[in-house]
Amino acid sequence: MSSATFAVLGLFSDAHKIVDAANQIRPRKLGRLEAYTPYPVHGLHRAIGLAPSRLGRLVMLMGVIGAGLALLFEWWVSAVDYPLVTSGKALFSWQAFVPVMFEVTVLFATFTAGLAMLFALNKLPFFGHPVLHSKAIKGITRDKLALSIEATSEAFDAEAARQALLDNGAESVEIVPVPAWDRPLSLVGLLRTIAAIVAACLVAGVGLFAAEKLIPILPPMIHMHEQPKLNAFQGSAFFADGRGMRPAVAGTVARGHLPPAFATPEEAAALLSNPLPLTQSIAERGHKVFGDHCAICHGLVGDGVPLLSRAYGGKPGNFLSNEIRARPDGHYFGVLMLGKNAMPSYAADLDENDRWAAVHYIRILQRAQNAKDEDLR
Amino acid sequence: MSATTPRSSLVRNLLVALTLIGAAGTAGAYFISSRERFWVNWLLWTLFLLTLGLGNLFLVALERMVGAHWSVPMRRVPERIASLIPLAIVLLLIGFFGVPVIFPWTYPAAAHNPILVAKTAWLNLPFFAIRLAVCAVVWMLFYRFYVRGSLRQDESKDPAFTLRARRLAPPFMVVFFFSVTVLAFDWISGLEPEWYSDMFGVYLFAGTFISGIAAMLLGVLSLVRRGRLPEVQTKHVYNLGSLALAFTVFFAYIGFAQYMLIWYANLPEEVIWFKHRTEGAWQPVAWLLPLLHFFIPFFLLIGSLGKKHPATLRLAALSILLGHFVDLYWLIFPVLGPQPLFGWPELAMASLFLGLGSLQIRRAMGRGADMPVGDPLLSRGLEWQL
Numbered sequence: 210m211s212s213a214t215f216a217v218l219g220l221f222s223d224a225h226k227i228v229d230a231a232n233q234i235r236p237r238k239l240g241r242l243e244a245y246t247p248y249p250v251h252g253l254h255r256a257i258g259l260a261p262s263r264l265g266r267l268v269m270l271m272g273v274i275g276a277g278l279a280l281l282f283e284w285w286v287s288a289v290d291y292p293l294v295t296s297g298k299a300l301f302s303w304q305a306f307v308p309v310m311f312e313v314t315v316l317f318a319t320f321t322a323g324l325a326m327l328f329a330l331n332k333l334p335f336f337g338h339p340v341l342h343s344k345a346i347k348g349i350t351r352d353k354l355a356l357s358i359e360a361t362s363e364a365f366d367a368e369a370a371r372q373a374l375l376d377n378g379a380e381s382v383e384i385v386p387v388p389a390w391d392r393p394l395s396l397v398g399l400l401r402t403i404a405a406i407v408a409a410c411l412v413a414g415v416g417l418f419a420a421e422k423l424i425p426i427l428p429p430m431i432h433m434h435e436q437p438k439l440n441a442f443q444g445s446a447f448f449a450d451g452r453g454m455r456p457a458v459a460g461t462v463a464r465g466h467l468p469p470a471f472a473t474p475e476e477a478a479a480l481l482s483n484p485l486p487l488t489q490s491i492a493e494r495g496h497k498v499f500g501d502h503c504a505i506c507h508g509l510v511g512d513g514v515p516l517l518s519r520a521y522g523g524k525p526g527n528f529l530s531n532e533i534r535a536r537p538d539g540h541y542f543g544v545l546m547l548g549k550n551a552m553p554s555y556a557a558d559l560d561e562n563d564r565w566a567a568v569h570y571i572r573i574l575q576r577a578q579n580a581k582d583e584d585l586r
Numbered sequence: 587m588s589a590t591t592p593r594s595s596l597v598r599n600l601l602v603a604l605t606l607i608g609a610a611g612t613a614g615a616y617f618i619s620s621r622e623r624f625w626v627n628w629l630l631w632t633l634f635l636l637t638l639g640l641g642n643l644f645l646v647a648l649e650r651m652v653g654a655h656w657s658v659p660m661r662r663v664p665e666r667i668a669s670l671i672p673l674a675i676v677l678l679l680i681g682f683f684g685v686p687v688i689f690p691w692t693y694p695a696a697a698h699n700p701i702l703v704a705k706t707a708w709l710n711l712p713f714f715a716i717r718l719a720v721c722a723v724v725w726m727l728f729y730r731f732y733v734r735g736s737l738r739q740d741e742s743k744d745p746a747f748t749l750r751a752r753r754l755a756p757p758f759m760v761v762f763f764f765s766v767t768v769l770a771f772d773w774i775s776g777l778e779p780e781w782y783s784d785m786f787g788v789y790l791f792a793g794t795f796i797s798g799i800a801a802m803l804l805g806v807l808s809l810v811r812r813g814r815l816p817e818v819q820t821k822h823v824y825n826l827g828s829l830a831l832a833f834t835v836f837f838a839y840i841g842f843a844q845y846m847l848i849w850y851a852n853l854p855e856e857v858i859w860f861k862h863r864t865e866g867a868w869q870p871v872a873w874l875l876p877l878l879h880f881f882i883p884f885f886l887l888i889g890s891l892g893k894k895h896p897a898t899l900r901l902a903a904l905s906i907l908l909g910h911f912v913d914l915y916w917l918i919f920p921v922l923g924p925q926p927l928f929g930w931p932e933l934a935m936a937s938l939f940l941g942l943g944s945l946q947i948r949r950a951m952g953r954g955a956d957m958p959v960g961d962p963l964l965s966r967g968l969e970w971q972l
Contacts, residue, residue, distance in 0.1 A: 261890075
């Protein structure tokens with residue numbers, strides 16, 4: 210008989226009484242004490258001898274591990290595997306790592322708290338507790354409090370437990386038998402559950418797919434991706450060279466990029482003059498081109514002192530020198546197209562207007578540094 | 587009322603002696619060391635006392651606003667520590683004489699600094715004085731309302747006061763946040779007026795609140811040890827410890843957020859402030875701050891055992907208070923130069939101000955009953971279960 214008992218349940222209707230009863234019964238070690246109450250009862254956890262939860266320590270441990278892993282990962286990513294200087298900061302910048310460390314700490318800690326509570330400490334999955342099949346459960350979910358003495362061994366004495374509960378003020382006592390199933394979670398049960406989940410997903414997926422076909426009112430956004438066009442760098446079987454992007458037809462000339470009609474800056478000097486009028490907007494355009502492309506080597510005022518470190522050995526022309534000042538506009542244009550020794554060609558980077566605007570701007574700089582009296586007025 | 591035992595009068599005499607020695611040293615500091623150093627010290631210690639007082643007044647109002655029961659049995663302690671407010675206001679008013687000495691925006695050269703010229707609408711002496719006066723009046727009014735009112739309730743047992751105190755708490759919060767922000771902008775970040783940080787007011791508030799909690803913890807624990815709060819149990823102190831834990835984290839969060847954003851953006855006019863404080867001789871001080879203000883109290887308080895153990899709680903509270911001092915020192919003192927100064931003028935002024943503060947709290951500790959016996963919520967606070 211005793212081996213078939215899961216627990217002996219005593220029902221109370223007074224919170225103080227159940228705490229007192231638990232305190233009386235606990236030292237007698239009749240079995241494991243457990244309590245079922247419809248609301249939290251202060252002091253009851255101590256009365257049934259519940260050990261302090263280990264959850265806190267577990268959460269702490271995992272939190273620290275999370276912080277450490279995040280730090281390790283960020284260090285490896287940004288200082289070892291793909292070292293990339295970002296806005297001049299050191300590769301290992303702990304300041305930038307802290308937010309991620311913080312998030313990962315929280316992530317590890319909360320997941321540990323949730324999962325460990327459910328699966329390790331609350332022993333889920335657990336389909337159906339024996340007490341759910343007792344007669345007392347109706348009362349427990351309404352206004353009764355139950356103290357149960359669970360059998361922990363073969364030697365469990367249900368009669369003694371019953372008597373102890375009655376002696377300590379239980380209003381009624383019920384013996385809850387071990388349920389018919391032997392294991393709360395069998396392999397078959399588990400497989401059935403998994404099969405049910407898979408089946409549910411299948412039904413839902415197929416149903417949605419069919420519904421979308423039948424009722425095509427709201428085409429999902431995914432169709433925006435499926436357009437009959439070729440994206441840049443996409444391959445295509447249609448063209449002989451297998452490329453989606455078409456090369457320009459031979460002889461195509463881009464606007465502002467006429468091929469030069471000269472072979473040296475000297476020829477250019479003889480052939481060309483600046484076609485742009487010197488207006489405010491063109492001067493500003495020249496200022497921008499010069500600042501973006503030229504100042505780094507020729508200096509902000511064009512004095513030929515580079516903004517680069519001294520390791521750059523080149524000697525960029527000093528636009529303020531008499532020699533270069535004397536050169537005509539066409540010469541500057543020629544150098545910009547063809548390049549000159551260490552001076553790179555700007556044929557590809559700048560179009561015609563930008564080039565002439567830069568030439569204007571060089572003249573402005575020259576005039577600014579050699580200002581005559583009337584310029585100052 | 588505590589009877590004067592030989593021991594307590596000995597402590598009192600020692601404190602008076604400390605204060606007097608400090609006063610002599612302070613006078614010496616005024617004439618011997620530089621005026622800047624004197625007034626910067628004055629500001630540091632005044633703010634230390636003021637923030638402890640304000641933090642505790644805030645705790646009182648917070649309890650009123652949220653209608654907490656658990657803290658009612660301990661409420662006399664923050665009410666008494668809040669008595670630092672009148673003292674600190676007097677000190678701050680005296681500190682007004684130091685304004686032209688230590689605040690660069692008052693120097694004649696400021697007229698040629700375009701950044702400061704753009705800020706003159708805010709940074710000018712008349713408006714500064716008005717802000718100081720408004721803050722002082724607001725603090726005094728609320729201090730008198732909450733503390734005197736509570737003491738009067740001891741006799742009158744009038745529950746209407748409890749209701750009135752609750753109704754006034756939300757407006758107090760609003761005014762309080764503004765006033766602490768003004769305090770932070772005017773008296774601390776105003777020392778380097780080119781610099782500014784939106785978060786600075788919140789930062790000072792976070793420091794004020796957590797150090798207020800720490801001071802309250804120390805007060806409660808010492809009264810409990812003397813047997814003056816026999817009905818305050820572990821559960822009450824435990825909850826206070828939880829509050830301290832939460833707000834050390836809050837402080838660290840705010841402090842780091844302010845630092846990280848400025849560090850990341852790396853704008854010269856903002857980052858220079860941190861550069862002065864985190865490099866060179868100031869670097870060790872900068873590391874001391876998170877250690878004392880966050881790491882030590884956090885790990886002491888995180889477990890449930892730590893929050894039940896008076897010795898652990900006391901250690902955490904002391905660490906926070908020391909951290910609060912280091913915080914203010916680290917905020918204020920770098921204006922004197924790249925070397926952290928700590929010599930006899932600092933010690934002298936510390937003993938004067940801490941002596942005055944302790945005497946003030948001791949005096950307040952004798953005022954009224956040790957528990958707010960007239961508060962209708964007291965019995966609920968005693969019965970309250972964790």
